[in-house]
Amino acid sequence: MAMIFCNTLFSSPPLLSPLTSTQTKxxxxxxxxxxxxxxxxxxxxxxxxxxxxKFMxxxxxxxxxxxLMVDIISTVEDHFQPLLLPCSLPPDVRNFKxxxxxxxxxxxxxxxxxxxxxxxxxxxxVHGKIPTGVTLNITTVSAFLKSSTNAPNFTLEVIQxxxxxxILILDLPHRTDLVLNPDYIKEYYQDTNLDSYRQxxxxxxxxxxxxxxxxxxxxxxxxxxxxxxxxxxxxxxLEEIWRDHVGPAAKEILGVWFERCARxxxxxxxxxxxEERMELERRDKSFRLKNIEDDLDFxxxxxxxxxxxSRVLHxxxxxxxxx
Amino acid sequence: MIFCNTLFSSSPLLSPLTLTQTKxxxxxxxxxxxxxxxxxxxxxxxxxxKFMxxxxxxxxxxxxxxxxxSMVEDNLQSLLQPCSLPPDVRNFKxxxxxxxxxxxxxxxxxxxxxxxxxxxxIHCxxxxxxxHVARSHPRPIPRKDLVLHPDYIKEFYQDTALDSHRQxxxxxxxxxxxxxxxxxxxxxxxxxxxxxxxxxxxxxxLEEIMxxxxxxxxxxVLRVWLERCARxxxxxxxVxxEERKELERRDKSFRRKNVENxLELxxxxxxxxxxxSRVVHxxxxxxxxx
Numbered sequence: 001m002a003m004i005f006c007n008t009l010f011s012s013p014p015l016l017s018p019l020t021s022t023q024t025k026x027x028x029x030x031x032x033x034x035x036x037x038x039x040x041x042x043x044x045x046x047x048x049x050x051x052x053x054k055f056m057x058x059x060x061x062x063x064x065x066x067x068l069m070v071d072i073i074s075t076v077e078d079h080f081q082p083l084l085l086p087c088s089l090p091p092d093v094r095n096f097k098x099x100x101x102x103x104x105x106x107x108x109x110x111x112x113x114x115x116x117x118x119x120x121x122x123x124x125x126v127h128g129k130i131p132t133g134v135t136l137n138i139t140t141v142s143a144f145l146k147s148s149t150n151a152p153n154f155t156l157e158v159i160q161x162x163x164x165x166x167i168l169i170l171d172l173p174h175r176t177d178l179v180l181n182p183d184y185i186k187e188y189y190q191d192t193n194l195d196s197y198r199q200x201x202x203x204x205x206x207x208x209x210x211x212x213x214x215x216x217x218x219x220x221x222x223x224x225x226x227x228x229x230x231x232x233x234x235x236x237x238l239e240e241i242w243r244d245h246v247g248p249a250a251k252e253i254l255g256v257w258f259e260r261c262a263r264x265x266x267x268x269x270x271x272x273x274x275e276e277r278m279e280l281e282r283r284d285k286s287f288r289l290k291n292i293e294d295d296l297d298f299x300x301x302x303x304x305x306x307x308x309x310s311r312v313l314h315x316x317x318x319x320x321x322x323x
Numbered sequence: 324m325i326f327c328n329t330l331f332s333s334s335p336l337l338s339p340l341t342l343t344q345t346k347x348x349x350x351x352x353x354x355x356x357x358x359x360x361x362x363x364x365x366x367x368x369x370x371x372x373k374f375m376x377x378x379x380x381x382x383x384x385x386x387x388x389x390x391x392x393s394m395v396e397d398n399l400q401s402l403l404q405p406c407s408l409p410p411d412v413r414n415f416k417x418x419x420x421x422x423x424x425x426x427x428x429x430x431x432x433x434x435x436x437x438x439x440x441x442x443x444x445i446h447c448x449x450x451x452x453x454x455h456v457a458r459s460h461p462r463p464i465p466r467k468d469l470v471l472h473p474d475y476i477k478e479f480y481q482d483t484a485l486d487s488h489r490q491x492x493x494x495x496x497x498x499x500x501x502x503x504x505x506x507x508x509x510x511x512x513x514x515x516x517x518x519x520x521x522x523x524x525x526x527x528x529l530e531e532i533m534x535x536x537x538x539x540x541x542x543x544v545l546r547v548w549l550e551r552c553a554r555x556x557x558x559x560x561x562v563x564x565e566e567r568k569e570l571e572r573r574d575k576s577f578r579r580k581n582v583e584n585x586l587e588l589x590x591x592x593x594x595x596x597x598x599x600s601r602v603v604h605x606x607x608x609x610x611x612x613x
Contacts, residue, residue: 177468178510215514223509
């Protein structure tokens with residue numbers, strides 16, 4: 001399972017100039033370039049960024065799937081505007097292929113400004129054929145909060161193995177020991193009625209619970225997580241489930257996350273002690289590190305070959321502070 | 324429910340089997356008649372035997388429970404003190420006799436890694452349709468934050484291949500995963516837990532599943548726990564002072580929440596206020612969360 005993410009907390013990226021095009025081939029995104037007469041806000045720069053446009057194409061998934069990813073990412077960007085820095089990854093990490101072109105991926109990360117509650121969010125898609133012959137399409141968007149709060153993060157991850165079958169993780173993963181802090185369960189999972197989304201989705205034909213083969217992944221998701229396998233007869237059924245049920249659920253859960261978790265400097269919010277904050281940072285780090293090790297370190301060399309993979313992983317781990 | 328705690332190490336604690344049966348049982352009780360008892364030991368033995376009757380279970384299920392309790396007691400023999408609960412907590416009914424329960428708690432000796440062992444059964448007539456359903460979950464319960472300590476996962480859950488039990492059991496027709504309505508209970512489970520609902524047409528199928536699948540799995544999980552977790556002084560697992568305090572806090576939080584969410588909620592309804600508060604008090608005392 002790929003939860004791809006980076007920490008660009010330690011970099012201070014320059015502003016991108018939207019009219020500097022790094023296109024190397026005629027691209028469909030040229031249609032979307034909006035010419036502007038006057039100076040533009042940073043966000044306009046962002047939206048005109050060809051690499052962002054390429055990322056937002058989500059070229060290997062259906063329109064329905066793409067639409068949800070684009071909506072979620074745009075909503076996140078709009079919500080944290082103007083406290084988001086532009087993506088500062090090198091272009092060959094923002095988009096890369098394997099040597100023979102049979103696998104491709106795109107990574108998009110934006111960090112929060114100093115006063116933003118968000119550390120960073122990451123969107124990504126990965127497309128490729130694995131040794132078993134199955135073609136994988138993985139699309140994710142995850143948002144990570146700073147250690148000034150221990151509220152849950154947000155994650156939406158989709159692993160598609162065929163036009164009629166996919167695995168979905170939709171969750172607000174906890175960032176504390178739930179046994180030691182049972183009130184956390186009440187605050188973020190009971191009072192928000194988060195489990196009702198899981199229950200509703202499970203009522204749909206073709207939707208079943210999914211148990212990850214990774215024990216670590218099972219620990220990391222919250223007790224109210226929607227971790228589901230959708231397996232149907234017809235492609236159209238999958239589209240319908242996505243459009244009519246998963247999409248709305250994901251957007252509502254994102255709304256809950258904005259309201260309850262990703263709040264700005266909140267007077268009412270409990271101030272975290274130094275010890276507690278350090279513990280939180282350790283936990284966050286442990287999570288991110290294990291994820292990279294179990295997932296990307298394992299998957300990327302297979303999909304992209306040693307050379308591309310080690311370059312990309314190096315950048316990710318460096319930005320991450322776990323080199 | 325048998326529930327053991329190792330205080331001196333952070334090894335998982337064990338809840339090997341919670342069987343919740345919703346079908347009213349038609350099996351006759353097996354009464355063991357005793358002519359007389361005199362010493363306290365005899366008295367204790369009689370009460371223990373009453374607990375071990377598991378009077379409302381079928382033969383197969385009783386067999387399993389008796390075997391598990393015996394495995395625990397035989398293995399941990401010298402490390403356990405006799406049960407010291409008052410007789411009216413070791414066995415109690417509600418005023419009109421429609422519910423009955425039995426508790427068996429044995430504390431660990433001072434030098435033992437075991438804090439205590441608890442076995443129990445609860446019987447209650449609730450008006451439901453006839454259905455042959457049992458919920459079971461043999462599992463070692465983690466005593467650490469697994470995200471912060473991923474090695475714990477490897478040591479106790481991967482290297483022991485515990486997940487294979489869950490996978491095998493789920494292949495048996497009639498067995499489905501069970502998701503607790505309580506988010507707290509879900510958060511306490513290990514990643515390899517077998518939390519299952521067994522739902523079949525015929526009573527005989529249930530017995531068969533218990534006998535051929537659940538029983539061997541439960542015994543195996545218990546064996547793993549006894550071997551890996553409930554060990555005596557183990558150089559490797561000496562726990563530092565800070566870690567120990569953290570562990571105690573966590574254990575306390577877990578036990579308290581368990582009693583609150585489970586017993587304090589259910590017992591008053593089943594046994595009435597008077598019996599319930601007496602019993603819950605004794606349990607909280609034994610659990611160290613008074």
